[in-house]
Structure formats: C-alpha cells, structure tokens
Amino acid sequence: MELKEYLQTEAARIDAALDLFLPQETELPHSIHRAMRYSVFAGGKRVRPILMLAACMAVGGESERVIPAACAMEMIHTYSLIHDDLPAMDNDDFRRGNPTCHKVFGEAIAILAGDALLTEAFRLLSSPARTAGSAPAGLLAVIQEIATCAGSYGMVGGQVVDMESEGGHDIDLPTVQYIHTHKTGALIKAAVVAGALLGGADTVQLAAITRYGEAAGLAFQIADDILDIEGTTEEIGKDAGSDVARGKATYPLVLGLAAARVEARAMMDEALRALELFGAEADRLREIARFIVQRKS
C-alpha cells in the first residue's frame, strides 16, 4: 500500500473509532457533545493516532489494541487546539478552513468542550470495556506518559512559553527549541511511546522509539514553521504567514529559512537512525518521518 493510501486508511479507522467512543449528540447536555464532536471531526489528519498505531506495529504489537489510546491522544490534541484558538489565547476564527469552536458555540462552551475532551481522553484510557486486552500496569504507564507530556511539563508548558515569547525581539534558539519540543514534540513523543508500550516493547525498543518520537516531533514542528512561510493559505487551511505576522518564535525566525530546512532534514535523519534496530515492521514509521518534512499541508 502506498503511504498516501495507508494514511487515509488508518485515519478512517481512527475516525470510525472516535465516532463510536465520543459521546453522541443525542446524549445530554447536547450542546457540549455537539461542540466536542464538531472540533474532533473538523478535518484533522490524525497524525498522532497514526504514529501510535505505527509504533505499536514496529515493536510487533497488534495495532487494534491501540485504537482507544490513539483516539484519546486525538481528543487531547483537539482540546489543545480549541483552547489555543480562544480569544484570550491566539484568537483564531478559522482552523483547517472551518470556523473555530468558540466562533460556532461561544467561548464558554468552547472552554468546557476542551475541558471535557481532555477528561474524556483519560476516561477512555481507563475504560474497562475499551481496554480489556491490555494489562492494567501497562495502561497506567501509558496514562502516566500521556499526562506528563500533555501537562505543564509538556504541551501546556510549551504553549505558555510560546505565548510569552510572542512579539518578543530577543528570541533565541534554546527558547524556540523549548517551545517546539514541548508544545508539539511532547505529544508526538507520547503517541509513539504509548504505542510501543501497548505493543509490548522491551526496554531497548522503547528507548529507540522514544528517540524516534523526539526527533520526528521536532522535525514536524520545524516543517510546520516552514510551511507557514512557503505554503498557500489554501494548502495549510489557515492564514499563510500568520506566524511571522504575530512574531511567533519559529526556526526560520531564529535560523533563517535555509538553515531551518537543513535542521528539519537533520531531525528526520535522526529519527530514521533511531529505527536502525528494527526491520521492515518499522517501515511505516520511516515513511511517516520522511513525509513529515516533505508534506505541503
């Protein structure tokens, strides 16, 4: 199967499971469940869930078992986007070409929809019905990894520094590195680590997958920074050049565009090197690493 078809197939698997796992719009209170589903189904590429499935496969696990955790990861990713878009934060009216959650449902429901998605993720990760095939100790380790990477030591911490750096004139490389490894990188790392844990990875495999996740996560965000400059508004589904307009801390800003491209490739190479101990079962992870830096949206 070609990578493009593989990504579409896996995204469809995730979408079907999300549809099943998320509260239905017919359940009370309707408004919050509508808002949660609206944002989850607003066109995400399901990068994190797919990475989790691929990491599980790379260590010889059955990807079916990872689907609930992969959906939980997408719920956390979606909550972070809803809150990032709020007027008090980035104040974005559009996301992936659609009106943002607070534009459709109002600020209060958007805040609560984000809160509920974050909570629902941990409900799913601990659901006895959904996770019947996994050992409780393994599930706890996954919850620990995801919570650590999503909170103030991870994604939320990255968002704080990103916000506090915005428009600043003395942004240096260590600051951008902190933002990128935390705001985007942490959740991508958590996705592959969770996939490896649930797939039954041994210590050596887990260390390799962790290094892959760190490098791929950074490559992903640098590529995003570059796309913001080079992509068209239509391709990237939000205003092109918006990072520059806001004085966002990005790799192109501190290194220049050419050096940022070199860095993205270097991170991709590091991700690929981390997989050297795996055979063909890690090919999807390899293809995704290459795709991450070459994509146009």
Next chain:
Amino acid sequence: MELKEYLQTEAARIDAALDLFLPQETELPHSIHRAMRYSVFAGGKRVRPILMLAACMAVGGESERVIPAACAMEMIHTYSLIHDDLPAMDNDDFRRGNPTCHKVFGEAIAILAGDALLTEAFRLLSSPARTAGSAPAGLLAVIQEIATCAGSYGMVGGQVVDMESEGGHDIDLPTVQYIHTHKTGALIKAAVVAGALLGGADTVQLAAITRYGEAAGLAFQIADDILDIEGTTEEIGKDAGSDVARGKATYPLVLGLAAARVEARAMMDEALRALELFGAEADRLREIARFIVQRKS
C-alpha cells in the same frame, strides 16, 4: 478529636501533600506553576479530599495510601473553579475572598493553569512513585470513576446546564436536580467512591458509600444555595446573594427556602442511612454529613 479539629488536621495533611506533589514555582515555566499553586492554596476547605480519606477509613483502609488521589481530586476541583470564574463563564473577580486566577495572572494563563491542573491530577493518579502501594487495577478503576464524574457526563455537564439555565424563567426541579447532582454532586461521589476503592471496599460497602456520596453531594449543594441567601459576604467569601442576582438555578428558587431546608435535611438523613451497615469506623463520614448542612461557610 472534635470534628473541627479533625477537619483542620486532615486539611493540613492534604495541604502538605499538595505542596509536595504540585510543580514548584522554581520549575519552568514559572508563570503557570505560580498560577496553579496560587489557586490551589487560595483557601479551600479540602472537603473532597477529606471525604475521600474518611471513606477509606470507613471501609477499613489506611488513609495514608489515599493521599495522592485525594490531592488529585482537589486539583480537579481547583481547575473547575478557575475555569468557572473566567470572564466567558461566571466572570468572578473574587473567590474565597481572594482575587481570582485570571485577575492575577491574566485570562490565558488562567485557562492553561486549569488545563494543567486537570492533567496533573491524572499524572498523579498514575504516578508509579506516588501510588506504589496500590494495585494497578484499583488505580485504573479510580481513574475511570474520577474521569467519568469530572467530564461531560458529570461535573462539566452540570456546569453546561447551569450556564444555559442562568436567568431562565422556567427552571424546574428536575433541571436543578440535574445541575446539582452533576456540577457538585458528581465529584463528591467520586471522592468517596475512590476512597472506598483504594481502601479495599467489597461490593456491598462500595454500594453503600456510593449512596452516601450521592446524598451527601446533593445535601452539600442545597446547603450552598441556602448559604448564598442567608450567609454574609464575609462568611462565605464571595458576594452573598450572587446566585439570586444572576438568576441561578437553585433549590430555594424552585422550592422556596423552607422546603429547600427540609430537602437538605432529608438528603443528610439519606446519607446517614446509607452508612447503617458500618460501625464507628464511619463516624467521621456521619459527622461530615451533618456538618455539610449545618455549616455557616
């Protein structure tokens, strides 16, 4: 030990543990950790954690083992207060006599501090270092209970209906019951259920503690509604009469003050009846149920 002294002693135990478990202000990013600690240490009575410890004792468990989960519960309670106080929600400038989180740190950091506290709660509940004495399956059951009671089927759902009912003119008893059992009741129930689970409750004990939690939770919120009318601003630490001014859905509004008082007592009696199968080891739970409807703040 008198109840008052007992409550103070247990609250001090919780505060010491929270101080240890919460990220330190010296840890990066400082601003978010300062905001998280500010709101957690802004004068809460630690009702939910103390109920968890008392429920654990009632089933014969060691309360020391419950401290991390009790702290997680207080983090979730605090996150809900921070988000409830936001301008887009209740728009409150003061809470327990102190300026609210967004008044001190700004809206963006307040949103993120709430997010981080919610996430940190699940990090604590799954921490191998903090929960070493508990069986993984029991911890997962606790996470499941807490996440279910905190999310859109529980606390967040109650907040949504509360908000959507505000100022409405046709608020009926079922609506107020839905709001109270979800917005406040769910987390109080989760606290005692988690305490019982971690204390090693059998099925019969767990069912009794659950009924206690449901009744005590509702009694707590009805008493709160009454205090809003009868208490002074100084006693309750926020503007007295603010529920009435906002047209909030409350028991006194739909039943009148006298009938609301009768209902609070009836719920207290129900909570006490649920404990009949326990001996003196449940005395603290009994005292707390009485205290809940008789308190002045």
